[in-house]
Amino acid sequence: MTQKKRTAKTHFLVTEPYLITRGAALHFPSKQFQSMLASDDSVYGFVVDIPANPQTLITMVVYINGASNLYFNNGNSYTGAAQRYPAVVQAGRLLAANCSRILAETKKTTVLDLPTGQEHHIFLLTKGGIYKKVFLPSDIPDASRDLQTVYVLYQKLMQELHTAQLKDRTAGILQN
Secondary structure (H helix, E strand, C coil): CCCCCCCCCCECCCCHHHHHHHHHHHCCCHHHHHHHCCCCCCEEEEEEEEEEECCEEEEEEEECCCCEEEEECCCCEECCHHHHCHHHHHHHHHHHHHHHHHHHHCEEECCCCCCECCCEEEEEEECCEEEEEEECHHHHHHCCHHHHHHHHHHHHHHHHHHHHHHHHHHHCCCCC
16 A cells, blocks of 8 residues: 655635635626526636745636736735737636536535645535636646646646736736
């Protein structure tokens, strides 16, 4: 029997602006996407909390139309890339279109807690409610093929957002 490596639990320090934007993303209404939703169980939004290091928590938000944003626990954010970069929209739409694949692995929830340690929290937004999945990236090789696919797709979107951020910085759109 193999023993799972235990990681220390980290409670991320968060700012009020971060909590407000994360909360707004998790409660974004479905009405704007009505024409794109086949049923109450259709996923229109995907929110994932990603621990980047012991001090940094990133929340990535993507909606079915490809709009994708990043929110950081220190209150910073990166938004609007989908308006400038078709690759972000394409990656976001592909991720959103595949989220329903893991709906059966999630549980309906009203608890929108932050991760501790290295676990990722995925929230799927549907007209019928919010669904949650918690996992460790180190467990992905043993996860379902559907969760592996969603994981790879949100890593791809993160890569597109990072590329867009670098282009914005070069063009002087971002300060830093």
